[in-house]
Amino acid sequence: MKSFTYERANSPADAAAAAARHADAKFIAGGTNLLDLMKLEIETPAHLIDVNGLALDKIESMPDGGLKIGALVRNTDLAADKRVRRDYGVLSRALLAGASGQLRNMATTAGNLLQRTRCPYFYDTNQPCNKRRPGSGCAAIGGFNRQHAVVGASEACIATHPSDMAVAMRTLDAVVETVRPDGATRTIPIAEFHHLPGNTPHVETALSQGELITAVTLPKPIGGTHIYRKVRDRASYAFALVSVAAIVQRDGTGRVALGGVAHKPWRIESADAQLPRGAKAVAAQLFAGAKPTRQNAFKLSLAERTLGAVLTEAKG
């Protein structure tokens, strides 16, 4: 672990400003991902800005009927919130499908969105990885890539985003609120928050240098049946091979996003439109242009079958 300096920020704007002052600064909240990566020298920040004291840990009901989730709300608290359980069940279920109780107690809403990939080559500093060392190559292509992306990947990177929470938020059309070093705030729709790898897989989100997430807002509830189905090799504490977040209305319309298949939560609005026609039609839209590897081609069929099971469940 590289030596680093540390400070506690007093306000979100101060935190962002501090981040702009230091080259290689990182915000630290729950630390469930960043600390591990620092110990392995995958992340090597020179400066840490502790944002835990910023009082961004409230869940507030909004006048428009939506919900504003502070960036520091712990995954456990978010999953247990009765408004979330009542109106945004897909989010609560996705959170509880992720990690372990201990990790969820520490992990924050913003940190969850910013998780790095679990690609094993990203984790081995002896190996090339364009995400970790831009330009070094991608060892996962042609290597062990059973877990990797089947769609939206590039010649530079086939990693997936590991979050469950983000997949649910994608179906909910969540909006990420941020503050920048100059104090200006902005909102980023979750659809635009995570990037595809392209030629710059190390650039994973729309955040600019020093920009701090302050909250995630959920639009007012849209009803429907909320399902999160996570498929994995063991029953708990494993990353998704494929996951499906779905909100299905009585008339069969709805929204669906997939985890475990791409560099970001995978939702295509034109696929939503196919929901009344069934899983095959939805999958055809979602995976148009998919380029699986030999090892992960099964994810296409797995995703379609899981979608089918979810739609059947939604019908009751």
Place this chain on the structure above:
Amino acid sequence: MKFETPATSNPIDQLKVIGKPADRVDGPLKTTGRAPYAYERHDVVSNPAYGYIVGSAIAKGRIGGIDSAAAKAAPGVRAIVTADNAGKLGKGERNAAKLLGGPEIEHYHQAIALVVADTFEQARAAAELLRVDYVKADGAAFDLAAVKDTGQPKPLFGGPADTARGDFSGAFAAAPVRFDATYTTPDQAHAMMEPHASIAVWNGDKLTLWTSNQMIDWGVGDVAKTLGIPKENVRLVSSFIGGGFGGKLFLRSDALLAALGARAVGRPVKVALQRPLMFNNTTHRPATIQRIRIGADRDGRITAIGHEEWCGNLPGGRPEGAVSQTRLLYAGANRMTATRLAALDLAEGNAMRAPGEASGMMALEIAIDEMAEKLGIDPIEFRIRNDTQIDPERPDRPFSQRQLTECFRTGAERFGWSKRDPQPGRARDGRWKIGIGTAAAFRNNLLVKSAARVRLDGNGMVTVETDMTDIGTGSYTIIAQTAAEMMGVPLEKVVVRLGDSSFPVSSGSGGQFGGNNSTAGVYAACVKLREAIAQKVGFNSAEAEFADGEVRAGNRRVPLAQAAADGALTAEDGIEYGDLDKKYQQSTFGAHFVEVGVDVATAEIRVRRMLAVCAAGRILNPKTARSQIIGAMTMGVGAALMEEMVVDKRAGFFVNHDLAGYEVPVHADIPHQDMIFLDETDPISSPMKAKGVAELGICGVAAAVANAVYNATGVRVRDYPITLDKLLEQMPDVG
């Protein structure tokens, strides 16, 4: 004590303490965090420096040079140990590759340097500053399937590379029903919770290592041999071990590098292997390719059985031995086995829980299920029909005890086997397709000499000392029970001290031989102590009885404490074995039953319930023995459904080298386990009349899971682990 004839009645048969489900005597220490593990011996070592191991970034080649200038200049750094400056080093008798590599590199993550600094963080930070110039070698072999045909015959632990009886080829060709299939098992990791860890202290030319090691005497020998110092200058202490599973049978890099580091800085040095190194730096259960051929008559009697194995290892490594159970498990006049070992440049393959049998049973017990189906015979009935009470290769050798059939009958009754639908793919519970499978469990009982020292003091306390280890198995407890039974005292009057090379040499913990042999060694020492006590109080030792804290003869009774009133009485002895294991085949048996659900849409496989019925001699402590079995069953589920170290065949290493990437079962994977020990004593095994249980529990589990998956889905998977992607294409269409 030489054990040459079957045991007759002895004090252990009283079963006042032995055979009782005593709580672990070390339980309170462990549950309150006061059991000191090797890395945490703050009680005996102050001011240690910390070592951080640097693993090779290439699998095969050599180091052109190491630029350590920046690392040396980093804060707190005391030394950087490499092959260049470590002095002349030998290689342990039980190590295939060098524990400190360089300039030659033999496998990925082979240790090439130890950075020693005042704090762990400083050592880790400095380690990242080492600049190593690697020269990769051409022509390395990383793909077992690609090199298998270059494999050479290689003898196993228990016998020759090839075995044959009768005319296998002829009988197989002539058999009315024939079965021939090939199975694969992947490389697996021990993945124990406590990594390899050591603290080294030099006092002049004498070295003490607090370490985590299953086999103290082997460790002492290989430390001495590697460092080129006399064995008597080495002391190993391993009081508590946080899991080993065979991964800690041998001297490994943590202990050697701690010793070298401590020598370099003239100060205690502690080293724990970093988790990401645990998969490529250490040993592992090596992958196998296995072909099984079975011929039978239409009544289901096996006439020919053949089992061939291909595996790979580093030069000097051994084969996995996956064919060994096939020599003994089922009858059949014509039989063969063959073992071929190819050179591979992956980390060393070596013992992991039930080495040989665990891998072999994964294949054999699917093959038996497949053959039974081909014959149209119930798989339990097929096994019972081919049960044997004699060694099928040597009919003059009976099994000492063999209750395989009873295990199956008892298990079938308890598990509800008769309710199983033999037609696969039909049973359903909501979204789950349901299947039930079974498999035999089989593991040999090994005899290893084992010694102990027992002391009676003036307070009537009995202290046992032996270099036996407790790797979580319950050794402390069953040894205390043995001494309590022998000396006629309650458990609270016994103190057990283990894992110190200054104590008499025991069997150690491995091959499920620790329980029976180490307690038999304690038995022998106690017999001697009883004689000393009887003599001290003037009794004829043959007549003396030990009970309730007294020694009694006729109508005289003397409290034990009184016998040691003017000085402790000490006795040391061990158990050594004659040829009873040549005259008799000593093995342990069981039957596994597993019910799985397979999600009809996703093909996710989840175990719903499990049962093991075991016959393994006298059970010294049903509670700790049960823990061994259910732990092994859990490990078997891992082998069946998820455990695989994936080889990167380009760079030559196990890719998923952490506990996120190498999945083992979690609680949610193991909903309900049940196990039964059949009543058995085996007087041919030892005076304890016990046998091993620890590894029996894993043998066959994976095949029982595989057979249950087949019963649920009709899909036969012959390549472990059985993951959903291997089923998906053959699952029925869903909405």
